[in-house]
Amino acid sequence: MHTSPMWSTTVVGMRPSGTSEQLETRRRRAVALLHAGTSYREVARQVGVSPSSVVRWEQAYRRDKRKGLRARPIPGRPCRLSSVQQGQLKAVLLRGAGAAGYATELWTLKRIGQVIRKRFGVRYSPVGVWALLRRGLGWSWQKPERRALQRDEAAIAQWKRDEWPRIKKRRAPGRTSRLPRRKRVPADPERPQNVGARRTDTATSA
Numbered sequence: 001m002h003t004s005p006m007w008s009t010t011v012v013g014m015r016p017s018g019t020s021e022q023l024e025t026r027r028r029r030a031v032a033l034l035h036a037g038t039s040y041r042e043v044a045r046q047v048g049v050s051p052s053s054v055v056r057w058e059q060a061y062r063r064d065k066r067k068g069l070r071a072r073p074i075p076g077r078p079c080r081l082s083s084v085q086q087g088q089l090k091a092v093l094l095r096g097a098g099a100a101g102y103a104t105e106l107w108t109l110k111r112i113g114q115v116i117r118k119r120f121g122v123r124y125s126p127v128g129v130w131a132l133l134r135r136g137l138g139w140s141w142q143k144p145e146r147r148a149l150q151r152d153e154a155a156i157a158q159w160k161r162d163e164w165p166r167i168k169k170r171r172a173p174g175r176t177s178r179l180p181r182r183k184r185v186p187a188d189p190e191r192p193q194n195v196g197a198r199r200t201d202t203a204t205s206a
Contacts, residue, residue, distance in 0.1 A: 021083060024128050027057045028066070034058055085120050092119070093137075 026047050033043045034054070041146065046053040092115060094134040096105045100115055107128040112133070116124050124132065 027061075029060050030057050031056050081116070081120060081122060081132065081136070086132075089116065090137055093139075097179070 002144070026049070030043050030047050030049070030053075033046065038046075040054050041049045043053045047054070064125045089112075092100060093107060093112065097107050097111060098105050100111075102111060111127045113124045113126065116129070117121055
């Protein structure tokens with residue numbers, strides 16, 4: 001077993017991101033690497049934490065064995081979904097928003113949060129939902145295709161196939177509709193050509 005360095009009692013590392021189960025798995029792996037003779041810094045590099053966190057995990061393991069490696073829930077923070085619940089959520093999302101009772105098939109962070117609250121009794125903010133999708137499920141944001149809700153592709157294709165040829169046949173061959181040309185009104189020779197008051201001839205007035 002390694003000897004804890006002097007700075008282990010003064011440096012406090014931040015809690016890594018992830019579910020409680022993921023954090024506990026990371027801590028068990030760190031302790032196993034230490035027991036295999038790996039240095040603190042190398043263990044910290046492999047599991048993605050600070051060396052001080054590895055030291056605290058080892059000290060907790062010495063005191064309480066595996067119980068000391070359990071991740072405690074943060075006060076005021078909703079408990080995370082378990083791996084089983086994440087799998088169930090993924091299945092719900094893959095079935096589509098329509099199957100969940102929504103009017104469209106578009107999944108939004110707000111809708112997913114509502115599904116999580118109704119199905120698992122856990123409240124997630126939109127930011128928390130996004131973190132769950134990205135880290136827990138490995139999903140990414142997709143830009144929805146802009147299309148009118150009333151658009152019916154099958155009906156449009158049928159109209160192009162049946163109605164449009166009839167409209168083309170009704171047109172006289174060789175004639176195309178043109179906009180009426182604008183008629184040019186000839187200028188009145190008795191009317192001044194400029195707009196506004198007539199300018200005084202400076203040479204005459206002098």
